[in-house]
Amino acid sequence: MKPNQPRLRLTASALLLCLAIASHAETISIQEVAPGVYVHQGVHQLPDEHNRGEIANIGFIVGERCVAVIDSGGSPEQGLALKHQIGAVTHTPICYVINTHVHPDHIYGNLAFKAAGVSFIGHHKLGQAMALRAPFYREKARSELGFTLSAEHFVPPDQPVKDTLDLDLGGRTLRLTAHPTAHTDNDLSILDTQTGTLWLGDLLFMGHIPVVDGSLNGWLQEIGKLRSVQADRVIPGHGPVVAAWPLALTGEENYLKQLQTEIRSAIQSGKTIEQAMEEIGQSTRPDWRLFDDFHKRNIATAFAELEWEDD
Amino acid sequence: MNHITKASWVLISIAGLLLASPALRAEGEDETAWNSTLKEKLFAGRTIEEDQQTIEITAPYRAEDPGLVPLQITSRFPQTAEHYIKNITVVIDNNPVPFSASFDFTPESGKAEIATRMRFNAYTYVRAIAETSDGRLHMAKAFVKASGGCSAPVGTDLEAARARMGKMKFKLDGDKASLNQPNPVQLLISHPNITGMQMDQISRIVLPAHYVTEVKVTFEGKPVLTAKTDIAISADPNFRFYFVPSKAGELKSEIKDNLGNNYSASQTITP
Numbered sequence: 001m002k003p004n005q006p007r008l009r010l011t012a013s014a015l016l017l018c019l020a021i022a023s024h025a026e027t028i029s030i031q032e033v034a035p036g037v038y039v040h041q042g043v044h045q046l047p048d049e050h051n052r053g054e055i056a057n058i059g060f061i062v063g064e065r066c067v068a069v070i071d072s073g074g075s076p077e078q079g080l081a082l083k084h085q086i087g088a089v090t091h092t093p094i095c096y097v098i099n100t101h102v103h104p105d106h107i108y109g110n111l112a113f114k115a116a117g118v119s120f121i122g123h124h125k126l127g128q129a130m131a132l133r134a135p136f137y138r139e140k141a142r143s144e145l146g147f148t149l150s151a152e153h154f155v156p157p158d159q160p161v162k163d164t165l166d167l168d169l170g171g172r173t174l175r176l177t178a179h180p181t182a183h184t185d186n187d188l189s190i191l192d193t194q195t196g197t198l199w200l201g202d203l204l205f206m207g208h209i210p211v212v213d214g215s216l217n218g219w220l221q222e223i224g225k226l227r228s229v230q231a232d233r234v235i236p237g238h239g240p241v242v243a244a245w246p247l248a249l250t251g252e253e254n255y256l257k258q259l260q261t262e263i264r265s266a267i268q269s270g271k272t273i274e275q276a277m278e279e280i281g282q283s284t285r286p287d288w289r290l291f292d293d294f295h296k297r298n299i300a301t302a303f304a305e306l307e308w309e310d311d
Numbered sequence: 312m313n314h315i316t317k318a319s320w321v322l323i324s325i326a327g328l329l330l331a332s333p334a335l336r337a338e339g340e341d342e343t344a345w346n347s348t349l350k351e352k353l354f355a356g357r358t359i360e361e362d363q364q365t366i367e368i369t370a371p372y373r374a375e376d377p378g379l380v381p382l383q384i385t386s387r388f389p390q391t392a393e394h395y396i397k398n399i400t401v402v403i404d405n406n407p408v409p410f411s412a413s414f415d416f417t418p419e420s421g422k423a424e425i426a427t428r429m430r431f432n433a434y435t436y437v438r439a440i441a442e443t444s445d446g447r448l449h450m451a452k453a454f455v456k457a458s459g460g461c462s463a464p465v466g467t468d469l470e471a472a473r474a475r476m477g478k479m480k481f482k483l484d485g486d487k488a489s490l491n492q493p494n495p496v497q498l499l500i501s502h503p504n505i506t507g508m509q510m511d512q513i514s515r516i517v518l519p520a521h522y523v524t525e526v527k528v529t530f531e532g533k534p535v536l537t538a539k540t541d542i543a544i545s546a547d548p549n550f551r552f553y554f555v556p557s558k559a560g561e562l563k564s565e566i567k568d569n570l571g572n573n574y575s576a577s578q579t580i581t582p
Contacts (some may be wrong), residue, residue: 132509132518135462135509136459136462136463136509139459139462140459270482270484270485272381272426272551273381273428273549274381274383274426277375277381296375297375297376299375300375300376300379300381301376301379304379304428304545304546304547304549307499307547307549308475308499308501308547311475311478311480311501
C-alpha cells in the first residue's frame with residue numbers, strides 16, 4: 001500500500017483545494033462592525049458585467065432568535081453567497097430580509113432568501129417602485145450586467161413600513177424608519193438599538209458620489225432630521241463598512257447643499273439647464289469617486305426639481 | 312400619427328428590445344431606420360437637404376440622464392417676412408415613437424429657435440428638419456448615446472407632479488421685454504408626461520400614457536410658437552424660444568394632453 005500513499009495524499013489535498021475554492025465562491029467577505037452586526041463592503045464602480053452589479057454594502061444583524069438580512073446584494077449569486085456566509089457565522093434562522101430601497105445593487109439577491117418563515121420588509125412605496133422598474137431593470141441586467149432576471153427576483157415587501165416598525169430579533173430590537181422622498185421615494189433606515197448602529201443604505205454615500213434619484217430638497221431635509229438620531233456608528237450604502245456618527249454625514253451634506261445653493265442661484269439668474277450642467281459644482285470633483293458618471297445627472301435631476309420648488 | 316400606429320410602434324420597440332442581441336445593438340451610428348422607413352413615412356417623396364446654412368442642432372453626445380436630455384435647435388438666420396423657417400420637426404430615429412415634436416414658427420417669432428428636454432430610449436440620431444418659407448426642407452442631425460429614457464421609471468414624486476399638473480409659467484430674461492426685437496422666453500409646463508411604456512409585470516399597476524400633445528403660445532392673440540408634441544418630451548415639458556413684442560401685451564399659453572385636458576396660463580408683458 002505504501003506506493004499509494006503519496007497519491008492518496010495528493011488526491012486528498014486536491015479535494016481540499018477544490019472544497020476551498022468552492023466554498024470561497026459561495027461566500028462573501030464580511031466584517032463584524034459591532035457585536036452581531038456584519039457588513040460586506042461594496043466597491044466604487046459602475047455596475048457592469050465584471051462586478052455583476054455587486055457594488056453596494058450589504059449584510060446582516062444576528063439576534064438570539066432571528067437574523068435580519070439588510071440588503072440582499074446586486075445579483076442573485078451575491079444573494080446566495082450572503083446566505084451561505086450567514087450560515088457560516090450562525091445557526092440562528094433568517095427571519096427577515098430588509099431592503100433599504102429599490103436600487104438593483106440592494107435587492108437582486110432577494111430570491112435567495114425566499115422561504116417559509118422569512119418575511120420581506122421595506123418602505124410602503126417599495127413594492128410599487130419594484131413593479132414599475134422591473135421591466136426596465138430586467139432589460140438593463142441583461143444588457144449591462146450579463147445575467148437574466150425573472151419577475152420572481154423582484155420580491156416585494158410583505159411587511160410594508162409606513163412610518164416606523166420595531167423588529168424583535170430576540171435580545172435586540174431593530175427600529176425601521178420609512179423616510180419621505182430623499183435618495184429615492186422608498187428609503188428605509190434601520191437602527192440597531194442594542195449597539196447604537198444606524199444602517200442608512202443609500203441615504204448615506206461616502207467616497208462614491210451621492211446619486212439623486214428622488215428629491216434633492218427632500219434628501220437635505222432628511223439629513224437634517226437624521227442628525228438628531230442617537231447612534232454611535234453608521235453603515236453607509238456605499239463607502240466604508242462603518243463610520244463615525246454623525247460626522248459621516250458631512251461630505252454628502254456639503255455636496256448636496258452646494259448643488260442646492262448653486263442651482264437655485266442659476267435658476268434665479270436665468271441660466272439654462274445646459275449651463276448649469278457645465279458649470280455647477282465642479283470644485284467638488286476631487287471629493288468623489290464616479291464624479292463624471294453621476295454629477296451632471298444630479299444637476300439635471302435637481303434643476304428640474306428646483307424649477308418648481310416655489311409652486 | 313394615430314393611436315393604432317403608436318401602439319404598434321411601442322410593441323415593435325419592446326419586441327426589438329427583447330430580441331436584439333448585443334451584436335445587433337451595435338454602437339455604430341446607424342441610420343437604417345431613417346433611410347428605410349422614417350424619411351418616407353414623415354416626408355413622403357420630398358427632398359431633404361443636409362446643409363449647414365439653415366439650422367444647427369445641439370445635443371450631448373453622451374446623455375447624462377436619458378429621460379432628460381437637453382436639446383437645442385437654432386436657426387442660422389433671422390426670421391423675416393421674405394425668408395423664414397415655417398416649421399422644425401424633431402425625429403429621434405430609434406425611439407419607440409420617432410416623431411418627437413413639431414414646432415411652427417412665424418416671421419413674428421423673431422428667431423426660429425427652440426430648446427427643450429427629451430427622452431432617448433436607445434443610441435440614436437436625433438434630427439431636426441426645418442421647412443423654410445420657400446417650401447424646402449433642410450436637416451441637421453446629432454448622434455446621442457443614451458438608453459432607456461422612455462421606459463425609465465417616471466419621476467419618483469408622481470403624486471406631487473399630478474397635484475401640480477397643468478400649472479404653467481413663463482420666464483423672461485429680467486422683468487422687462489425689449490420692444491421690436493427677439494426676446495428669449497421659457498415656458499415651463501407641469502405635466503408628468505407619462506410615456507405609457509412604464510409597464511408593470513408584478514402587481515399589475517398600469518401607468519397609461521398621459522402626455523402633452525399640443526402647445527400653443529400667442530402674444531396678443533397672434534401665434535408665437537405652435538407645437539405638436541409626443542412622448543419623447545421629458546416630464547414637466549420645458550421650452551425656450553423667442554418672441555417679438557411691439558407693445559405691452561399678453562403672452563398666453565394653451566396646452567392639450569392626450570386625455571383631452573386643456574390648460575392655459577398667461578402673463579402680462581411690459582416693455
